[in-house]
Amino acid sequence: MYLLNFLIRRVLQGLVVLLIVSFAIFALLRVVPGDPARLIVGGMAPDEVVVQKAEELGLNDPIVVQYVRYLGDLARGDLGNSFFRPKSGATVGAAAYDDPSRNERAEVLDLILERIPLTLQLAGLSVVFALIISFPLGVAAGLNPGKWQDRLAFFSGSVFVSLPNFWLGIVLAQLFSIKLGILPSIGYKGFEYTILPAFVLAIGISPFIIRTLSVSIAQIMHEEFIAVAPLRGLKRPRIVVAHAIRNASIPLLNLFGIQLGILLGGVLVVELIFDYPGLGRLTINAVLQRDFPIIQGVAIFISAIFVFINIAVDLAASFIDPRLEY
Amino acid sequence: MSEDKTVLCVRDLTVGLDNDPAARILDGISFDLKSGEILGLIGEAGSGKTVLARALVKGLGAPLVTRSGAVHYKGADLLGLSERKLSKIRGKEIGYIGANPQGSLDPTIPVGNQIVEKLLSVSPGMSRKAATERALEVLAAVRIPSPEVRFHEYPFQFSGGMMQRVMIVDALVTNPAVLIADNITQPLDVTVAAQIIRLIRDLREQFSTAILFISSSLPVAETVADEVMVLQSGRIVEKATPTALVQNPQHDYTKSLLSRLPRIWGEGISGPEAADTRTLMTVEDVHRTYFVRKKGSFRGVNAVQAVRGVTLDIREGENIGIVGESGCGKSTLTRLLAWLESPQAGSIRFAGQDLSKLGAKDLTKLRQSFQLLLQDPYSSLPSRMPIGRIIAEPLLIHGLCKRSEIRGRVLAAMREVGLDPALENQLTVGLSAGQRQRINIARALVLEPRLMILDETLSALDQVEQSKLFEVFDRLQKTHGFTYIFISHDMALVRKVCHRVAVMYLGRIVEFADNNALFDNPAHPYSRALLSAVPTLDDHPFSSDEYLLEGEPPSPVHIPPGCSFRSRCPLAQEICGRVDPVAQVLPGGGSAMCHLVGQDAPARSLAAGK
Ligand code: SF4
Numbered sequence: 001m002y003l004l005n006f007l008i009r010r011v012l013q014g015l016v017v018l019l020i021v022s023f024a025i026f027a028l029l030r031v032v033p034g035d036p037a038r039l040i041v042g043g044m045a046p047d048e049v050v051v052q053k054a055e056e057l058g059l060n061d062p063i064v065v066q067y068v069r070y071l072g073d074l075a076r077g078d079l080g081n082s083f084f085r086p087k088s089g090a091t092v093g094a095a096a097y098d099d100p101s102r103n104e105r106a107e108v109l110d111l112i113l114e115r116i117p118l119t120l121q122l123a124g125l126s127v128v129f130a131l132i133i134s135f136p137l138g139v140a141a142g143l144n145p146g147k148w149q150d151r152l153a154f155f156s157g158s159v160f161v162s163l164p165n166f167w168l169g170i171v172l173a174q175l176f177s178i179k180l181g182i183l184p185s186i187g188y189k190g191f192e193y194t195i196l197p198a199f200v201l202a203i204g205i206s207p208f209i210i211r212t213l214s215v216s217i218a219q220i221m222h223e224e225f226i227a228v229a230p231l232r233g234l235k236r237p238r239i240v241v242a243h244a245i246r247n248a249s250i251p252l253l254n255l256f257g258i259q260l261g262i263l264l265g266g267v268l269v270v271e272l273i274f275d276y277p278g279l280g281r282l283t284i285n286a287v288l289q290r291d292f293p294i295i296q297g298v299a300i301f302i303s304a305i306f307v308f309i310n311i312a313v314d315l316a317a318s319f320i321d322p323r324l325e326y
Numbered sequence: 327m328s329e330d331k332t333v334l335c336v337r338d339l340t341v342g343l344d345n346d347p348a349a350r351i352l353d354g355i356s357f358d359l360k361s362g363e364i365l366g367l368i369g370e371a372g373s374g375k376t377v378l379a380r381a382l383v384k385g386l387g388a389p390l391v392t393r394s395g396a397v398h399y400k401g402a403d404l405l406g407l408s409e410r411k412l413s414k415i416r417g418k419e420i421g422y423i424g425a426n427p428q429g430s431l432d433p434t435i436p437v438g439n440q441i442v443e444k445l446l447s448v449s450p451g452m453s454r455k456a457a458t459e460r461a462l463e464v465l466a467a468v469r470i471p472s473p474e475v476r477f478h479e480y481p482f483q484f485s486g487g488m489m490q491r492v493m494i495v496d497a498l499v500t501n502p503a504v505l506i507a508d509n510i511t512q513p514l515d516v517t518v519a520a521q522i523i524r525l526i527r528d529l530r531e532q533f534s535t536a537i538l539f540i541s542s543s544l545p546v547a548e549t550v551a552d553e554v555m556v557l558q559s560g561r562i563v564e565k566a567t568p569t570a571l572v573q574n575p576q577h578d579y580t581k582s583l584l585s586r587l588p589r590i591w592g593e594g595i596s597g598p599e600a601a602d603t604r605t606l607m608t609v610e611d612v613h614r615t616y617f618v619r620k621k622g623s624f625r626g627v628n629a630v631q632a633v634r635g636v637t638l639d640i641r642e643g644e645n646i647g648i649v650g651e652s653g654c655g656k657s658t659l660t661r662l663l664a665w666l667e668s669p670q671a672g673s674i675r676f677a678g679q680d681l682s683k684l685g686a687k688d689l690t691k692l693r694q695s696f697q698l699l700l701q702d703p704y705s706s707l708p709s710r711m712p713i714g715r716i717i718a719e720p721l722l723i724h725g726l727c728k729r730s731e732i733r734g735r736v737l738a739a740m741r742e743v744g745l746d747p748a749l750e751n752q753l754t755v756g757l758s759a760g761q762r763q764r765i766n767i768a769r770a771l772v773l774e775p776r777l778m779i780l781d782e783t784l785s786a787l788d789q790v791e792q793s794k795l796f797e798v799f800d801r802l803q804k805t806h807g808f809t810y811i812f813i814s815h816d817m818a819l820v821r822k823v824c825h826r827v828a829v830m831y832l833g834r835i836v837e838f839a840d841n842n843a844l845f846d847n848p849a850h851p852y853s854r855a856l857l858s859a860v861p862t863l864d865d866h867p868f869s870s871d872e873y874l875l876e877g878e879p880p881s882p883v884h885i886p887p888g889c890s891f892r893s894r895c896p897l898a899q900e901i902c903g904r905v906d907p908v909a910q911v912l913p914g915g916g917s918a919m920c921h922l923v924g925q926d927a928p929a930r931s932l933a934a935g936k
Contacts, residue, residue, distance in 0.1 A: 223429065224424070224426050224429035224430055225429055225430055225431050225432050225433070227387070228422065228424055228430050230385060230413075230416065230417075231380070231383055231385045231416060231417060231422040232417045232422065232430075232444050232496060232497075233413065233416055233417015233418055233444050233447050233448040233500070234417070234443070234444060234447050235413055235447060238443075238447060242432075242443070243432045243435075246432070246434060246435075247432065247433075247434060250434075320434055321433065321434040322434070322480050323433060323434075323480070323482050
């Protein structure tokens with residue numbers, strides 16, 4: 001019952017967020033320079049064609065009308081069609097305006113659905129890697145403040161933070177793909193193609209996790225219930241695992257909810273470096289081409305992921321600590 | 327024969343600091359603890375009580391180190407045991423309960439699971455089912471209502487008193503031979519603390535455990551212990567039976583402890599007499615209800631009735647005490663009196679003016695006349711401002727006098743509260759709680775108020791500081807004719823300084839009477855219970871066995887119909903469940919909200935247990 005209330009409330013809030021985000025994106029894309037109709041038909045097309053195209057797309061209507069129409073489509077699961085991408089593949093930006101293939105444009109929804117599993121796989125694996133790297137460092141640091149473990153964690157965190165991901169990506173690709181030949185790095189033909197980019201991403205996010213873990217563990221170790229636990233008869237490993245780490249996982253979850261943006265930002269760059277066919281590459285190409293429907297679609301999708309993950313994070317946190325009201 | 331009964335034998339235990347070879351936190355502590363015995367240990371803050379409690383079970387953390395000594399238990403020296411061997415004894419055969427019940431368990435796990443976790447940790451062979459049954463059994467033994475339900479609740483869902491019971495369960499669940507109880511009643515309200523003490527006495531018989539009962543209060547230790555040791559700066563200076571200790575103290579320190587104990591009852595002890603002066607503030611039937619969202623619900627709210635119809639008149643130049651247990655609405659009433667919040671119904675008039683009818687400007691002006699002083703002297707002072715400036719701040723804000731006069735008024739105020747004027751340009755770092763409280767007083771004083779509301783203002787201070795500050799208050803009252811409202815849970819302080827006392831229960835003043843009338847002949851059953859629970863060496867006019875309350879106040883969300891004290895009242899009658907009593911005037915001039923008041927005299931004195 002509580003759970004249902006919570007979900008209803010949060011999903012409604014999430015929908016409001018999505019509405020705001022979509023309108024903001026929609027409005028912003030209409031004020032940046034570049035006439036979509038002109039972009040679609042190409043620079044060579046005569047002006048009548050442009051005008052006709054604009055009429056066809058409803059670009060002359062007031063922006064609110066356009067937005068409502070867009071929302072209506074959205075509700076039916078239609079995110080519109082790409083301006084440039086044909087169903088078949090390669091972009092058609094350079095083709096002549098009267099080329100018939102121009103009408104066969106790919107649906108944005110298909111484009112996104114096709115790529116999103118790859119991006120989620122990349123993001124998920126990088127979080128796993130980051131946790132594997134950060135847990136030993138962060139927990140050891142938190143248990144031994146001021147000692148070498150603490151300094152080690154601080155040092156590695158600082159190093160990781162200062163490695164630019166494009167540089168690290170290139171170095172690792174050189175080492176593992178070219179020199180050692182054990183891991184592929186360009187494109188995507190199977191799971192192993194995710195490993196290197198995920199690792200690069202993991203290095204980028206682990207400093208945050210190490211820091212949060214070490215700070216919160218150190219703080220929790222000073223709590224009364226940890227101090228009296230041995231007097232009550234609990235053994236040290238149990239105290240650390242069942243109580244200290246358990247309590248420290250709440251700030252960690254919150255961090256995850258907040259820093260999701262950084263993770264996704266990293267995903268975009270890393271996908272570009274490794275030519276990884278995920279959402280990131282799609283977005284960057286769309287931005288470069290001003291392919292508005294794709295940009296809108298991706299933005300809405302990403303906001304939805306944000307909303308969803310934050311609900312999941314709060315839910316998980318309140319399962320761990322029932323004092324947190326959901 | 328009696329030698330055989332010794333279970334814990336401490337010899338020459340000395341604890342120091344790892345960075346200072348000369349420091350002695352505990353110095354040559356030796357004593358024996360026999361099975362079935364309650365050995366009291368009293369000492370003031372900083373005497374090393376908690377260090378001793380933890381040193382006995384090798385539970386000291388840096389920078390504390392055990393320098394020498396031995397703790398013999400069953401033929402082995404605990405201090406020499408390896409962690410592995412020690413873990414078979416600690417928590418299993420020697421239980422420990424601390425002074426912070428609410429912080430002693432992991433806040434994210436139900437209490438029952440944590441007791442089971444502990445039980446399984448110290449007795450590896452046990453099945454989870456057996457452990458659960460055992461935990462439930464002991465939860466019932468300490469009289470926690472509906473243990474099966476509470477087993478699954480989290481620490482934050484327990485009140486302090488209930489949580490302390492849980493910690494007692496946690497310690498006793500393994501049937502330990504020794505129990506170390508470190509100041510376990512300290513954070514609790516008096517009636518709850520009295521319940522816990524009675525529980526400890528009962529449990530000793532049930533479990534035949536040897537108990538080391540550590541307390542900062544001699545009267546508390548006196549009520550439970552067979553023998554009491556006095557700890558001063560890490561040394562045991564005296565050990566005797568409670569009676570001998572109280573009647574015939576040997577050591578100077580014990581004597582001074584005894585002499586410093588505030589007296590509440592006894593020959594020649596009486597409170598200040600109330601005088602009939604002009605009325606300064608009238609509080610009429612004020613109500614304050616808070617609406618808080620129900621946990622986990624969509625729209626539902628809980629109405630927390632914090633103050634439900636309080637009527638009070640405060641006379642010029644007198645000291646009013648407002649007493650009651652935590653959650654009785656004292657703090658809300660304080661905020662209403664200080665006009666930090668306005669009542670939803672009822673009125674407060676100050677010097678004849680209805681505060682709710684005043685415009686913003688007049689209100690600001692009138693506000694200077696009543697000042698609130700809070701309990702916590704640390705967070706209420708800015709740390710980066712020189713002291714003189716802190717005190718001048720209200721003058722600057724209100725723009726009350728010429729800039730050139732400010733310094734003079736600040737210095738005068740500092741002198742009046744006993745602050746060295748040389749401190750004017752210093753920061754507050756390093757000042758004691760008493761000094762900080764003086765700054766607070768001076769800051770209020772520069773506005774030349776008429777009424778000061780003191781919300782537990784003195785409770786963070788030790789006895790000596792307390793009485794010094796009280797002298798300051800007294801002097802200010804004599805020179806400026808101040809009126810004080812003391813909101814306090816410290817009955818001894820109220821007895822000493824207040825002319826009239828209001829007893830609060832569940833958002834109401836159940837009795838309002840002159841000091842002597844209340845302390846010598848309380849009319850309301852709750853007042854009697856409260857007074858009977860006050861730990862004191864004085865002869866109680868009411869035996870605590872007769873008046874000890876069971877249970878805890880109902881939540882201010884679900885107030886029972888009829889008399890709200892009915893669920894705990896030992897004298898409740900049929901009418902109490904139906905009719906909410908109204909305030910009745912007492913013969914002595916006070917008033918009380920109870921059906922028994924105002925009935926013919928014999929019934930009343932019967933009720934009073936005389
Ligand atoms: S009215 Fe009844 S229940 Fe209330 S205090 Fe008096 S006797 Fe007790």
